Amino acid sequence: xxxxxFAMDFRDSQEVxxxxxxxxxxxxxxxxxxxxxxxxxxQTHAQDIATLREKGWLKPISRLVAAEWLExxxxxxxxxxxxxxxxxxKMADGPLKATPFILEGTSSFDREVYESLDLLLEKFPGxxxxxxxxxxxxxxxxxxxxxxxxxRFDER
Amino acid sequence: MRDILHITDEGVTLSREGQVLCALDxxxxxxxxxxxxxxxxxxxxxxVVDQDFQTPFDEKVPSLWPWxxxxxxxxxxxxxxxxxxxxxxxxxxxxxxxxxxxxxxxLHSPLLAWIEWAKLYQGRVCIGALEVPGFLKYHTRxxxxxxxxxxxxxxxxxxxxxxxxxxxxxSRLVPHEEDEQTSLHFLSRTYSDLRDGxxxxxxxxPLIFMKFVxxxxxxxxxLHPLKPRNNQRPLMAGALxxxxxWSGLLIFQGIGFRTKTEALFSVIVALQHxxxxxSPIDEGSPxxxxxxxYGQLVVGYKDPLEDIETLSHLLxxxxxxxxxxxxxxxxxxxxxxxxxxxxxxxxxxxxxxxxFLEACHGYFPTARLxxxxxxxxxxxxxxxxxxxxxxxxxxSLKITMP
Numbered sequence: 001x002x003x004x005x006f007a008m009d010f011r012d013s014q015e016v017x018x019x020x021x022x023x024x025x026x027x028x029x030x031x032x033x034x035x036x037x038x039x040x041x042x043q044t045h046a047q048d049i050a051t052l053r054e055k056g057w058l059k060p061i062s063r064l065v066a067a068e069w070l071e072x073x074x075x076x077x078x079x080x081x082x083x084x085x086x087x088x089x090k091m092a093d094g095p096l097k098a099t100p101f102i103l104e105g106t107s108s109f110d111r112e113v114y115e116s117l118d119l120l121l122e123k124f125p126g127x128x129x130x131x132x133x134x135x136x137x138x139x140x141x142x143x144x145x146x147x148x149x150x151x152r153f154d155e156r
Numbered sequence: 157m158r159d160i161l162h163i164t165d166e167g168v169t170l171s172r173e174g175q176v177l178c179a180l181d182x183x184x185x186x187x188x189x190x191x192x193x194x195x196x197x198x199x200x201x202x203x204v205v206d207q208d209f210q211t212p213f214d215e216k217v218p219s220l221w222p223w224x225x226x227x228x229x230x231x232x233x234x235x236x237x238x239x240x241x242x243x244x245x246x247x248x249x250x251x252x253x254x255x256x257x258x259x260x261x262x263l264h265s266p267l268l269a270w271i272e273w274a275k276l277y278q279g280r281v282c283i284g285a286l287e288v289p290g291f292l293k294y295h296t297r298x299x300x301x302x303x304x305x306x307x308x309x310x311x312x313x314x315x316x317x318x319x320x321x322x323x324x325x326x327s328r329l330v331p332h333e334e335d336e337q338t339s340l341h342f343l344s345r346t347y348s349d350l351r352d353g354x355x356x357x358x359x360x361x362p363l364i365f366m367k368f369v370x371x372x373x374x375x376x377x378x379l380h381p382l383k384p385r386n387n388q389r390p391l392m393a394g395a396l397x398x399x400x401x402w403s404g405l406l407i408f409q410g411i412g413f414r415t416k417t418e419a420l421f422s423v424i425v426a427l428q429h430x431x432x433x434x435s436p437i438d439e440g441s442p443x444x445x446x447x448x449x450y451g452q453l454v455v456g457y458k459d460p461l462e463d464i465e466t467l468s469h470l471l472x473x474x475x476x477x478x479x480x481x482x483x484x485x486x487x488x489x490x491x492x493x494x495x496x497x498x499x500x501x502x503x504x505x506x507x508x509x510x511x512f513l514e515a516c517h518g519y520f521p522t523a524r525l526x527x528x529x530x531x532x533x534x535x536x537x538x539x540x541x542x543x544x545x546x547x548x549x550x551x552s553l554k555i556t557m558p
Contacts, residue, residue: 004399008406028431031431032431052447121460129485
């Protein structure tokens with residue numbers, strides 16, 4: 001009876017131990033698979049990640065900082081104005097927050113408009129999605145109106 | 157070497173190393189004190205039963221499976237044990253022939269008193285006839301099928317023992333003057349080749365045989381006391397066996413589980429190493445969800461400057477004067493162009509406008525072109541009125557790209 005009891009205890013304990021190890025193995029396996037998938041994903045999106053890190057996709061950037069940056073465009077225009085509208089949530093494209101902003105100005109030559117637009121799209125501290133670009137020739141020069149959505153991801 | 161107490165039907169003889177110490181023909185109670193006087197100093201006794209009706213009984217059995225043999229032996233032993241006394245049974249096998257040999261000394265036999273007494277001297281009980289094959293093999297080394305041993309007894313009679321291999325065919329106590337022919341006559345009808353293959357060994361003194369028995373370390377067929385077995389014992393033995401087998405199976409399963417666990421452990425170590433090696437996500441790095449959201453946002457995104465550059469090439473090539481450009485971004489891109497054209501005749505103006513549209517198709521092959529206002533409102537959906545031609549004619553076009 002003692003032998004039988006010992007054998008049953010031995011078998012049961014080994015089975016329980018095996019089950020525990022199997023669960024651990026399963027969890028680890030899943031974790032490693034997820035990590036591998038994540039690593040592959042990050043490798044394929046390395047360029048996007050670099051862009052988002054540089055542009056600040058997650059952290060909200062103060063409008064004052066953005067406004068200060070926009071002052072760099074002033075030399076390209078004779079008249080220059082910008083408007084930041086209230087931030088809104090864009091659920092259709094995911095948990096995104098969008099701040100429409102309008103930039104209006106008058107410049108003497110086409111070249112100045114293109115250069116300012118190039119600088120804005122390249123260096124502005126945030127992800128800008130263009131919505132409207134209007135250029136009108138007038139007696140005062142080239143009147144420009146750029147409408148953008150200043151986007152950021154809402155982690156919550 | 158043991159002292160041999162040779163018990164015959166007429167009396168007992170105690171011998172030590174081939175020397176007779178005493179020969180008695182009285183009863184056990186009377187003989188005992190005298191015998192004990194010779195057995196001082198821790199002597200061991202070998203009790204050799206050499207009586208008629210104490211011969212072994214050999215039953216020929218058919219060929220059986222080992223478990224059937226075990227069952228048969230078990231039942232035979234159980235049957236003898238129920239009756240008590242002394243005895244033994246076992247299988248003997250010779251030339252593919254199996255026999256169940258049994259010797260039984262019942263409870264009421266006068267031999268039991270001798271046996272119980274002999275136990276006081278670490279006595280060993282054996283049947284004399286069964287020790288004979290070993291004795292003949294040792295002394296004669298004959299290869300003949302049949303063996304016969306003749307030896308005298310202290311009473312003056314002779315013992316005739318005839319064997320075929322290990323099997324005792326005949327054991328007779330005969331008068332001194334009778335020769336072996338009578339004994340052979342008994343068996344010759346059953347065993348026709350008896351006289352041809354017979355080796356006869358005659359001993360003048362039985363002590364030679366007793367000395368041989370006394371020197372044997374083990375008797376050929378030692379007898380054991382038979383006691384009624386506990387009825388629960390087979391059940392317990394069975395339960396024990398089942399429990400042992402079950403335990404073995406459980407332990408075997410347990411070892412199997414342990415082996416699998418150890419195998420999994422090595423895999424786990426490798427996985428843990430892989431988990432450590434795989435670079436964790438840097439702090440501040442956007443999550444997968446954030447990256448995917450960005451990917452969805454910029455899908456189909458085209459740099460606005462590219463469109464503007466393309467348009468400026470087109471207008472420059474066609475020598476047109478851009479008045480207004482409006483690009484709107486939604487599901488696709490919508491470009492609204494307003495420009496001025498200059499031509500001296502209406503046909504030249506029409507030709508140039510057609511050429512411009514063809515060039516537009518070339519620059520934007522997937523786009524849909526929609527003339528909003530043709531030169532001088534000449535498109536079919538407009539109201540075309542004769543008027544004084546202006547130098548610069550305003551035209552507008554909508555280019556929609558998917």
